[in-house]
Amino acid sequence: MAVFMWLAALLSVTLIGAYFKIFYRKRRPGEPTIADGHFLWGNGEEFNTHAVEFLHKCKKTLGNIFTIRLLNQHLTIVMDPHAYESFHKQKEFDFDPIQKQVNMNVFSFELKDSQKLIKGASKMVRGNYMANSVQNFVNNVHLATEENLICNKDEWSQDGLRLFCAKTMFDSLYQTLFGRAEVNTLKMYHDFEVYHKYFNFLWLGLPRKMFPQACKALEGLVQQPTPDELIKRDDISEYMRTAIKMLQDLDQTDSEIIGHNLVYLHVNYNTFRVGFWVLEYILQHPEAYGAIMEEIDDMVYAKSSNNNSTEEDVSITTHELERLPVLESIVQETFRLSSGVFMVRYVNGDTWYTLSDGSKHLIRDGDRVAIYPPALHKDPEVFENPNEFKYDRFIDAKFHDKNGAEIKHPIIGFGSLCPGKRYALIQLKWFVLYMLNRFEFEHLEGEKAELDFQYHGHEIIPPKKDVQIRYRELSNRRTLCLE
Ligand code: HEM
16 A cells, blocks of 8 residues: 555656646746646647637736747747737747658658758749740640639539539649649649648647548558659649759759648649638629629720720730739738638747837747738727628728738738739739639528638648539620730
């Protein structure tokens, strides 16, 4: 009996010691307040249940900067709506270890020289390279529509909206990325859907073997042509070609290169995800649908030399596409509502970080620090009725904090580092314009998509389930071309 009690006492002491070593920490002078949480798993549960509500609640009591704990990991959250630039410029806040973690845990590869690669490949989504890629995309959207949809002026066809977007947008993004080939892009899309369910768990480092469905989906996703075969294609995207060649020069293996290709497919998959939401919100809101059709019709009318003929194609420039006010506002509003992104950095050395009110805060070496854009995007002090979709919210609008100071970056759906932002937005806008100019859409009775908040942390949050729509080709429309 005495031995048993002695062992129990030893175990208790060991557990208490482990608790203080792994989970507990003493706040040092200057460090942000640590949010109250469960003594073992910290704030994980509240964060998972509804991250935005939880962070708004913390902001009310703790202010514009505080630290939360997810199990044994401390994460300082910056809620200052003016922090975007200072956060981006703070040299100790490092993205490299974060992308390494995603690459290794989710896609099983490590880049030998990530900075060189990102710099080199990023040049290929600008200037003429971007223009060529956009032209390929325009062409591929048209081909996907002809090949994968039922184009009928007299009868409605029925589909899931997400499936509709997969057959058109995902297909064209895929073909633009890898070059045109006989490939079942719908299978790729389904595998990506399954794999993304486990993204957050994998990213955090849980072993893939725990998720047999993820393993099976990954087996499908890595069924790609070899890197040598891919770069022989004439129409593979320049950033993919450049990245593959650089990786080969660095002696990375074929399987590492295939893992890296999946990262590019993943970033394009985000463009597809947001494409779905833009169309869905337009369908949910007749006033938005009416306004955008009016904008398209006005543009087509203004650009046609003969308004009695529908034979003539109408050409618009990329610049014009980027500057359509209703489309731009709908896109921004869609990002505001559907973005789930974390702008997270590893802290390289103890850092005094200054907020916009001049206050200085000590951020601890080895922690993580983050801006969580969805919490800013839904801040009721900045956006009136933040959970409502308002299609014209961003037309000629400026946004201010509660003291009246203007917020320079009210929407940060691409973080501060994404080199593909302009390219993705052009593709997105073209897709929406092309589809609305060519088809009429309706939800089936009672159908409405809802955001699935368990995917918080993903760049774009998917819907809980697909929604059923019907579509038919419009009569008397002019064909649009992008110069
Ligand atoms: C709607 C589509 C997209 C969304 C929502 C998106 C979002 C993001 C976000 C949130 C980040 C992290 C940035 C940060 O933490 O500051 C990022 C990084 C990145 N994105 Fe995008 N992205 C999209 C499309 C693209 C495309 C089409 C490309 C292709 C070139 C791309 C390439 C990258 C790269 C290479 C990085 C890593 C940058 C680095 O490590 O410095 N993205 N993206």
